[in-house]
Amino acid sequence: DTAVSQTPKYLVTQMGNDKSIKCEQNLGHDTMYWYKQDSKKFLKIMFSYNNKELIINETVPNRFSPKSPDKAHLNLHINSLELGDSAVYFCASSRGGNSYEQYFGPGTRLTVT
C-alpha cells in the first residue's frame, strides 16, 4: 500500500492554464505539507496543514492555493501557470510533534511551456 500518493506524476501544460495536483495519505497522520523542489534539488516548504487547518503559509504567490477536504487529503491548485512554476512538487505527511519524521510522496513533475 502506498503511504503518500500524488497524482499526476507528470504534468505538462501551457502558460496561463490552471491545474491541480492531488495528494492522499493513508497513514492516519494529522499534518500534511507541500514542497517545491527546483532543478538544483533545493526544497522549499510552501504550505502545511494540521487537521485541515492551515498552519504554515510561506511566501508563495497567491496563484497557489491549497485545499484540504479532510485530514487525509491535501490538494494544490495553481492558477495562471508561469514558466517559473516548473519544478517537482512533493506532498508529505507526519504525525506532528517534534520527534516525528515526514513521509514523502513520489512527486509531481510540473513542466510549463
Added chain:
Amino acid sequence: GDSVTQMEGPVTLSEEAFLTINCTYTATGYPSLFWYVQYPGEGLQLLLKATKADDKGSNKGFEATYRKETTSFHLEKGSVQVSDSAVYFCALISNTGNQFYFGTGTSLTVIP
C-alpha cells in the same frame, strides 16, 4: 531562526570509500535531527534520525550522531556502494514541532 547548513556537493567517491557529509544546525532548544535520501526520480525517504543530544541514528550502514556541543549531525558510512548514489538532505524539526528545515542537499555519486 532555525536553519540547517549542509556541505555542498557534488561528491564523487569510489566504491568502498569512506563517506562523510557534514551538517550543522542553528536552533533554539532541542530540535530533532534527520537525514533523508532521495534516489533518482523518487521522493525523499527517511534514512535515520536522532531526537536528543548524543543519540546516534543508524540505518543501512549509515550513522550520524547528534552533537549539541558542536551543533552538528554529520552523516558517515564506512564503505559506500554504487547503490548509495543519491541526494542526501539533512533536516531538523524545531523544538515547537511545527517547522521543518531542510539543508540544500548533497549529491553523491559512487563509481565502481
